[in-house]
Amino acid sequence: MKCKSIVIELADYLDGALDSSLRASIEQHLEKCSDCRLVVDTTKKTIQIFCNSEPAPLPADIRQRLHDALEKRLGGAGT
Amino acid sequence: MHTPKLNPAHTHPLPSRIVKDDESTLVAAAQAGDVRAFETLVNRYERRIFRLTHNITQNREDAEDAMQEAFLKAFEHLGGFQGTSRFYTWLVRIAVNQALMKLRKRRPGIVSLDEEIETGEATVPRDVEDWGPSPEQRYQQSELADILAHVVGDLDPLFRVVFQLRDIEELSTEETAEVLGLSVPAVKSRLLRARLRLRESLNRYFRRGEPS
Numbered sequence A: 001m002k003c004k005s006i007v008i009e010l011a012d013y014l015d016g017a018l019d020s021s022l023r024a025s026i027e028q029h030l031e032k033c034s035d036c037r038l039v040v041d042t043t044k045k046t047i048q049i050f051c052n053s054e055p056a057p058l059p060a061d062i063r064q065r066l067h068d069a070l071e072k073r074l075g076g077a078g079t
Numbered sequence B: 001m002h003t004p005k006l007n008p009a010h011t012h013p014l015p016s017r018i019v020k021d022d023e024s025t026l027v028a029a030a031q032a033g034d035v036r037a038f039e040t041l042v043n044r045y046e047r048r049i050f051r052l053t054h055n056i057t058q059n060r061e062d063a064e065d066a067m068q069e070a071f072l073k074a075f076e077h078l079g080g081f082q083g084t085s086r087f088y089t090w091l092v093r094i095a096v097n098q099a100l101m102k103l104r105k106r107r108p109g110i111v112s113l114d115e116e117i118e119t120g121e122a123t124v125p126r127d128v129e130d131w132g133p134s135p136e137q138r139y140q141q142s143e144l145a146d147i148l149a150h151v152v153g154d155l156d157p158l159f160r161v162v163f164q165l166r167d168i169e170e171l172s173t174e175e176t177a178e179v180l181g182l183s184v185p186a187v188k189s190r191l192l193r194a195r196l197r198l199r200e201s202l203n204r205y206f207r208r209g210e211p212s
């Protein structure tokens, strides 16, 4: 397996979406190739960092307007 | 070496970082006319939905409008929500559509998401450096949020939206394809591109020894 194939399969590999034989040959390559290991590792971290990032609180003015709009709409509902 | 699944392909039997167990109870109450239950859902998701619409539109005003419209629409159509998908996924879908409309209005001609784009072949990354165990901890939370928003903003919208849905909002590949009107292979190739591009952008911040 070549470095290029690792890159092509990278997304499915990280998502655990590969069958076991393809997965095994990728892992064999990773044992020998430190560049690919770093690519896999840093791509995995990239996803994790985004996935774990907490959204910032809403800016106060935006939140106020959202809840005003909802109140206006919801206030008239169900009555 | 065993790599844990980052994103289970099936999202329906929950395990989720985003969706709490009481979601379906709240949704049922809201459907029965309990306005407070709906407000609880809004409070719970407003930050995520705003980040989503902001990442897509890259414009504060558009992001605000899209978020507001998404919540109002969700309320209006709550009766039609079937519960075959998660409420959060359904809400994300509405918000994405609102945000894409804004984006298209502001940048006509730029985005037809379903257009066949030349993705070319993914190339082997050149700048490979070690980031150490928890590179993100070298930054304060607000600094990190700025970095992430910045690098996502630099992505082409075609890649940005796919990455956002798949890796940030926990939609499955199939759900992402459905929301965006793309084929599954198109989602996959864009996701790969987006991840590689982001990895490259973050390398500047996270490589060892040179926090900058």
Ligand SMILES: [Zn+2]
Pocket: A002, A003, A004, A006, A029, A033, A034, A035, A036, A037
């Ligand atoms: Zn290699």
